[in-house]
Amino acid sequence: MAVQQCKRSKMRVRQRKASKRYEGLEPHTCTNCGAACLPHRVCTKCGFYDGHQARQIMQTAAKAQPIRRPRLWHPMSS
Ligand SMILES: [Zn+2]
Numbered sequence: 001m002a003v004q005q006c007k008r009s010k011m012r013v014r015q016r017k018a019s020k021r022y023e024g025l026e027p028h029t030c031t032n033c034g035a036a037c038l039p040h041r042v043c044t045k046c047g048f049y050d051g052h053q054a055r056q057i058m059q060t061a062a063k064a065q066p067i068r069r070p071r072l073w074h075p076m077s078s
Pocket residue numbers: 030031032033034035043044045046047048
């Protein structure tokens with residue numbers, strides 16, 4: 001059975017793990033449109049990846065107006 005040479009103190013273990021700590025995703029911008037996007041992913045704004053159009057993105061025109069329904073009569077109103 002392997003025997004531990006010397007006990008690593010909590011401080012030494014924590015110092016070692018601190019250098020390997022996950023610090024989140026690197027900020028990345030699309031090379032085509034300049035929008036912020038995830039690295040190694042197709043841009044969600046323009047569908048560009050690695051110098052070519054990888055996906056077609058539907059361009060939405062004006063935002064659809066919500067349908068206005070006529071107000072219903074209510075005995076407590078008026
Ligand atoms: Zn883009």
